[in-house]
Amino acid sequence: MRGSLVPLLITVGVFLAGTLACSLEFPHFASTLVLGDTLTDNAFLGVVAVGMTFVIISGGIDLSVGSVIAFTCVFLALAIQRHHVSPWLAFPAILAITAGYGAGMGALIHYFRIPPFITTLAGMFLARGLCFVLTTDSIPISHPLYQHLYLYAIDLPGRGKLSVIAMIMLAVVAVGMVIAHRTRFGANVYAMGGNRVSAEMMGVPVARTTIMIYMLSSGLAGLAGIVFSFYTSAGSSLAATGVELDTIAAVVIGGTLLSGGQGYVIGTFVGVLIQGLIQTYITFDGTLSSWWTKIAVGILLFGFIALQRGLAILSARGTRAVAA
Amino acid sequence: MKLNRIAAVTALGIMAAAGTAQAAEMVVGFAQVGSESGWRAAETKTAKLRAHQDKVNLRISDAQQKQENEIKAIRSFVAQGVDGILLAPVVATGWDSVLREARDAKVPVFLLDRQIDTSDPTLYTAAVTSDTVLEGHMIGDHLAKLTNNKCRIVELQGTVGSSPAINRKKGFEEAIAAHPDMKIVRSQSGDFTRSGGKTVMESFIKAEDGGKNICAVFAHNDDMGIGAIQAIKEAGLKPGKDILVVSIDGVPDMFKAMANGEANGTVELSPDMAGPALKALIALKSNGTEPQKWIKTPSTLYTPATAAAEYKRRAPLY
Numbered sequence: 146m147r148g149s150l151v152p153l154l155i156t157v158g159v160f161l162a163g164t165l166a167c168s169l170e171f172p173h174f175a176s177t178l179v180l181g182d183t184l185t186d187n188a189f190l191g192v193v194a195v196g197m198t199f200v201i202i203s204g205g206i207d208l209s210v211g212s213v214i215a216f217t218c219v220f221l222a223l224a225i226q227r228h229h230v231s232p233w234l235a236f237p238a239i240l241a242i243t244a245g246y247g248a249g250m251g252a253l254i255h256y257f258r259i260p261p262f263i264t265t266l267a268g269m270f271l272a273r274g275l276c277f278v279l280t281t282d283s284i285p286i287s288h289p290l291y292q293h294l295y296l297y298a299i300d301l302p303g304r305g306k307l308s309v310i311a312m313i314m315l316a317v318v319a320v321g322m323v324i325a326h327r328t329r330f331g332a333n334v335y336a337m338g339g340n341r342v343s344a345e346m347m348g349v350p351v352a353r354t355t356i357m358i359y360m361l362s363s364g365l366a367g368l369a370g371i372v373f374s375f376y377t378s379a380g381s382s383l384a385a386t387g388v389e390l391d392t393i394a395a396v397v398i399g400g401t402l403l404s405g406g407q408g409y410v411i412g413t414f415v416g417v418l419i420q421g422l423i424q425t426y427i428t429f430d431g432t433l434s435s436w437w438t439k440i441a442v443g444i445l446l447f448g449f450i451a452l453q454r455g456l457a458i459l460s461a462r463g464t465r466a467v468a469a
Numbered sequence: 470m471k472l473n474r475i476a477a478v479t480a481l482g483i484m485a486a487a488g489t490a491q492a493a494e495m496v497v498g499f500a501q502v503g504s505e506s507g508w509r510a511a512e513t514k515t516a517k518l519r520a521h522q523d524k525v526n527l528r529i530s531d532a533q534q535k536q537e538n539e540i541k542a543i544r545s546f547v548a549q550g551v552d553g554i555l556l557a558p559v560v561a562t563g564w565d566s567v568l569r570e571a572r573d574a575k576v577p578v579f580l581l582d583r584q585i586d587t588s589d590p591t592l593y594t595a596a597v598t599s600d601t602v603l604e605g606h607m608i609g610d611h612l613a614k615l616t617n618n619k620c621r622i623v624e625l626q627g628t629v630g631s632s633p634a635i636n637r638k639k640g641f642e643e644a645i646a647a648h649p650d651m652k653i654v655r656s657q658s659g660d661f662t663r664s665g666g667k668t669v670m671e672s673f674i675k676a677e678d679g680g681k682n683i684c685a686v687f688a689h690n691d692d693m694g695i696g697a698i699q700a701i702k703e704a705g706l707k708p709g710k711d712i713l714v715v716s717i718d719g720v721p722d723m724f725k726a727m728a729n730g731e732a733n734g735t736v737e738l739s740p741d742m743a744g745p746a747l748k749a750l751i752a753l754k755s756n757g758t759e760p761q762k763w764i765k766t767p768s769t770l771y772t773p774a775t776a777a778a779e780y781k782r783r784a785p786l787y
Contacts, residue, residue, distance in 0.1 A: 284562065
């Protein structure tokens, strides 16, 4: 039902092989320091990618997440720094705003039959534009919570540290796995992605599920925005440009079928780590242009899409053989 | 027996020599903004050159204009155990937590060409930047000399709110304040771009009776100055003669324009930011000399007299 395990196993295999290769080449690589850094540096990507996994499994796409992250950062910086709102008030407020934003996009997609690509593209421009209306400055956040967050990091054996934002990301991945594989909502998402018409006939509440999927994605983008604001202690309208594409890449490299119906949240997590691994390799090397990150991710994406096609053709042949 | 001993001693000597050679090789990480302009590319190239001269193993990371990429780069430099980090910050805010990690790991950090906005200046070792107020002041003095302290000036400002635009304006105004007959009659932002400089200059010329009332244009950077030269030519006037052109940065195209007699002066913003930083880092590492918190790079005025030679000298950098 969740689809073949082969893409997931290949993703994990790529990650392990890559880690091994890096460890052999660079003596400092295999350390808890690099592990902690990778989790911290990619925390916002991990959080938003979990939401994107649900969207893509349901057969949709969400291009608005990068802008929603930027909007969240700007909103928090203005609220906390300029208007002295407590973060404990600002966080729930922005999560409610972003979740509502997603629910609106979900409703448009379902009731007006506007393709998710167009709806969320509009959502992307709208959220990014709003950032610049709010402020064009980059605002530092100097609230004590932001200043002292690093104190709550857990020391790993060795020199590494598991930061608070890395813990948030791991928690989101864990909860995402439970929702995807152990709840009615999760089952509905897979059913819709597999075949929307038959899902509807089987009694899946398509309207509610669609709205909830985009609510989840935008809400998690809001959470990723909070994580990003912790990461940089600042709000800038230019933050997280192009993150929606990195997120989609992580989901696809993680073995989720772009046409929907199949995929794993844990695969997405490994997909995020693979992107982090490539970036770390390139900085460790120090002579390669960092644009090689994009090239490597592009090659991996291409490989995984080809693999998905190949598996689909193989399984179609298998079904025919059984039918005959 | 004796031969054996000689061999052993020689081997030890070679090993010791190899050991010191390895210790001398410093590894430095450079988190660079990107390669968006010619000046930025020249800064990276100069950094490589200086690292080669100082026998430093320089690892460069191009952040593609994204802060998160620069933060990631700093973290992996710390993880690699580099001896120092050079950071050209893409924005002023948001560096506290990652710089704290670098400080905890005892890795000195040098800021290049821009300052950061932080509550704790001990987070970085030193900043290597130019004195942007001085640049404005120097070009103002130069213009006063050219015009015998009498000039109606139009000004092309940089991006509104950016620190070079604010400081260059401030320095220029300080310089001309001493001369009552020098006045800025019009001032508008051309956003540091050629097209912006050209458009704004066109409107200035229209507004000032076809440009007859303008004695000189002061552009906050060379790119806008080059745009203004274009606009002056299209209005049928001679740039550098009918309307004087002065600006700041010292990019090759400006030297070319000066060599052609179309511009009257530029103050160079040195692309060699890494050189002084590496020198300070080496001094810090070898004998513990604390560097100055603000290392100023020299600002030099260039005039049409030497422009052709200077253009040739810079060609390999750009």
